[in-house]
Each structure stands twice: as structure tokens, then as C-alpha cells.
Amino acid sequence: MPERIQKILARWGIASRRKAEQMIIAGRVRCNGQIVTLGDQATPGQDQLAVDGQLLQAQNRPEDLYILLNKPRGVMSTCHDPHQRRTVLGCLPSRWQRGYGLHPVGRLDADSTGAILLTNDGVLTLALTHPRYHLPKTYKVWVAGHPKQAALRVWRQGVELDGVQTRRAVVRVLRSTPEQTLLEVILREGRNRQIRRIAAQLGYPVVSLHRSAIGRLGLKSSPDSPSLALGEYRQIAKPEIEQIFQLSTLLGKLNLPQAVSENSVCGSRMIS
Known part of the structure; x- marks a missing residue:
């Protein structure tokens, strides 16, 4: 059954629906080789969708990634900046900057520094930004x-x-x-x-x-380890993320699905 393409991208965890719309406007999304526009639809399993030239197929769906970055001052908490300013995505290795759908969970303003989590896990993004979950x-x-x-x-x-x-x-x-x-x-x-x-x-x-x-996710991986320096990052394993945020319990409390639905991925919000 045909669906709006931004919904499909959100369900895959490529981006929030708002970000997916921006990607479409920027000409980064193709369907069957043709650049799509807002409002275009596709049928999963029949049509071939590609983002930044990479086909979206079950066998090449990006693995779930969780990356904690110590954001430096002057870096924008977005994936892409229209004024070509450095972004949190640009602080990561080039292999992660395209094709993985990484996005920040929440934001820090440009003048602030510190912990920011990037992921392509739509379920986690939804849970941590849900208005009923007051994450400290x-x-x-x-x-x-x-x-x-x-x-x-x-x-x-x-x-x-x-x-x-x-x-x-x-x-x-x-x-x-x-x-x-x-x-x-x-x-x-x-x-x-x-x-x-x-x-x-x-x-x-x-x-x-x-x-x-x-929450309990800090810039130190353990009490005895050194803190991440500004601009440094560390990749976090999925079991550690689930344990830190008690994700299964949290999803139950919020009455949220274990998988992302077409409307599930929340947009990021400025939080400082």
C-alpha cells in the first residue's frame, strides 16, 4: 500500500518525519532513480528508495548506533546546517555521517558544551523526548x-x-x-x-x-575512567543503552510500541 515517503524514512529510523521532509526538499531522496518531492508516495517492497545514493533494503538497513559526544562550543546540534556551520554529525567519522540516519536526541545551543546522544534508533528517540518522560x-x-x-x-x-x-x-x-x-x-x-x-x-x-x-549517561564510561574531552565521542553498545535508560520498562510506562510506527519519531528540541 502506498505511503508518503517521509513516513517510510521515519519508520526506518533514517530521520524524524520533519528531518525526512527536509531531506526530500534538499533532493537527497530518490524513488526508482527519480528525485522525489514532498507528498510523493512509495510502496515498500515494490519501489526502490535511496537516501544519499544508498538503497533502503532489509538486508542493508543500518545497525542501531548509539554515540555519546562531548559537544564543543560553536557546534550546532543538528545534522545539517544551511549556513555551513559545523554540526554534531560533523564531529563524527565520515563513515557515520551518511547512510546511517544518525540524529541528535535533543539539543544543546551552540554556545553550550557537553553530553549529547546521537542515534538512529527511533524507539529510543521517541521515549527520551516523550513529553510524559521527564528525563533528568x-x-x-x-x-x-x-x-x-x-x-x-x-x-x-x-x-x-x-x-x-x-x-x-x-x-x-x-x-x-x-x-x-x-x-x-x-x-x-x-x-x-x-x-x-x-x-x-x-x-x-x-x-x-x-x-x-x-539521565545516568555521563561523559565517563565508568567512575574510574577519564571523561571525554571536548570533541571526543564514544560508541555505546545497545545493551548498555537499554540498561542505562531501562528502555523496556520506560516503553511500558509510556504505553509506547517496541517498534517505531510511522508517526513515532519525535523531532529534536532545544533543551538549554
């Missing part, structure tokens, strides 16, 4: 000045942004210098530049922002 994310944040306890209490209890109260947060003072303070901030939601906006609203603008962990 840990940040180390240098702010200007020395926040007063009253300001920290306000931050912990929630601050109004765009007319909506933020969720409660964990905010701890780690250390300070004569001019700055290092905070540990743990969020369970992700609004656009949330930490930067709250800090500025409270009168202590962010000097630098670094994400150290996504």
Missing part, C-alpha cells in the same frame, strides 16, 4: 556574581517563562571565585535556552554552560 539532565553552570539563597530558592521552585511556570529544579552551589559561581543544575524539562534565560532573569547571567549527564 545535569549541567555545570558558571554564572556571574554570587546568587543569593532567595534567588536559588526561586529557581528551585520554578520560574515563569513565556507565561508558563517551569518545573522544579535541583540547584546546588559547587564553588565560587571572587567574580563567579559554579552551580550544578538538574532539569527534568527542556525549554529553549531555559537555564540561560532563568539565570539572566534572576540577575546572574550565564558565563558558561556544560551538560555533564543525560
Whole structure:
């Protein structure tokens, strides 16, 4: 039965539907040798689809990949940038940059550094970005000045942004210098530049922002191992990912399928 091509690409884990539409607009997708346009349909098993010249066939479906990157400053949390700026995908070896459908799960703004997970596993992407799953994310944040306890209490209890109260947060003072303070901030939601906006609203603008962990997934593979340096990455085995995020239990709690349906892969969202 014919389906819209972006739905097929999403179901394969090649990209979210939004990203698949962008790939189609960019002319990267062909059906039976012809460049497709938005709205075109194909019949899986009958029509030949190709992305970046690579045919989508059961026998050559990309393996599930999970890569943790310590994103450097100035790198965009996207797969492709219209202004030719460096992206998180561009931080990886060339063999992974095309044909695997890797995409970031969530985002960090360009000025921030730290942990970002890239995968082509649509089920994991859906689960970790689901609005009912408040995945904790840990940040180390240098702010200007020395926040007063009253300001920290306000931050912990929630601050109004765009007319909506933020969720409660964990905010701890780690250390300070004569001019700055290092905070540990743990969020369970992700609004656009949330930490930067709250800090500025409270009168202590962010000097630098670094994400150290996504849930229990940190930049160290073990307590005794060195942390990934900026720009470094490590590939994570599927069993480790499933254990870290308790994926089977999570899918059950969210009442989500074990396999990706045509509407399942969520788009990425800015979370700092």
C-alpha cells in the first residue's frame, strides 16, 4: 500500500518525519532513480528508495548506533546546517555521517558544551523526548556574581517563562571565585535556552554552560575512567543503552510500541 515517503524514512529510523521532509526538499531522496518531492508516495517492497545514493533494503538497513559526544562550543546540534556551520554529525567519522540516519536526541545551543546522544534508533528517540518522560539532565553552570539563597530558592521552585511556570529544579552551589559561581543544575524539562534565560532573569547571567549527564549517561564510561574531552565521542553498545535508560520498562510506562510506527519519531528540541 502506498505511503508518503517521509513516513517510510521515519519508520526506518533514517530521520524524524520533519528531518525526512527536509531531506526530500534538499533532493537527497530518490524513488526508482527519480528525485522525489514532498507528498510523493512509495510502496515498500515494490519501489526502490535511496537516501544519499544508498538503497533502503532489509538486508542493508543500518545497525542501531548509539554515540555519546562531548559537544564543543560553536557546534550546532543538528545534522545539517544551511549556513555551513559545523554540526554534531560533523564531529563524527565520515563513515557515520551518511547512510546511517544518525540524529541528535535533543539539543544543546551552540554556545553550550557537553553530553549529547546521537542515534538512529527511533524507539529510543521517541521515549527520551516523550513529553510524559521527564528525563533528568545535569549541567555545570558558571554564572556571574554570587546568587543569593532567595534567588536559588526561586529557581528551585520554578520560574515563569513565556507565561508558563517551569518545573522544579535541583540547584546546588559547587564553588565560587571572587567574580563567579559554579552551580550544578538538574532539569527534568527542556525549554529553549531555559537555564540561560532563568539565570539572566534572576540577575546572574550565564558565563558558561556544560551538560555533564543525560539521565545516568555521563561523559565517563565508568567512575574510574577519564571523561571525554571536548570533541571526543564514544560508541555505546545497545545493551548498555537499554540498561542505562531501562528502555523496556520506560516503553511500558509510556504505553509506547517496541517498534517505531510511522508517526513515532519525535523531532529534536532545544533543551538549554
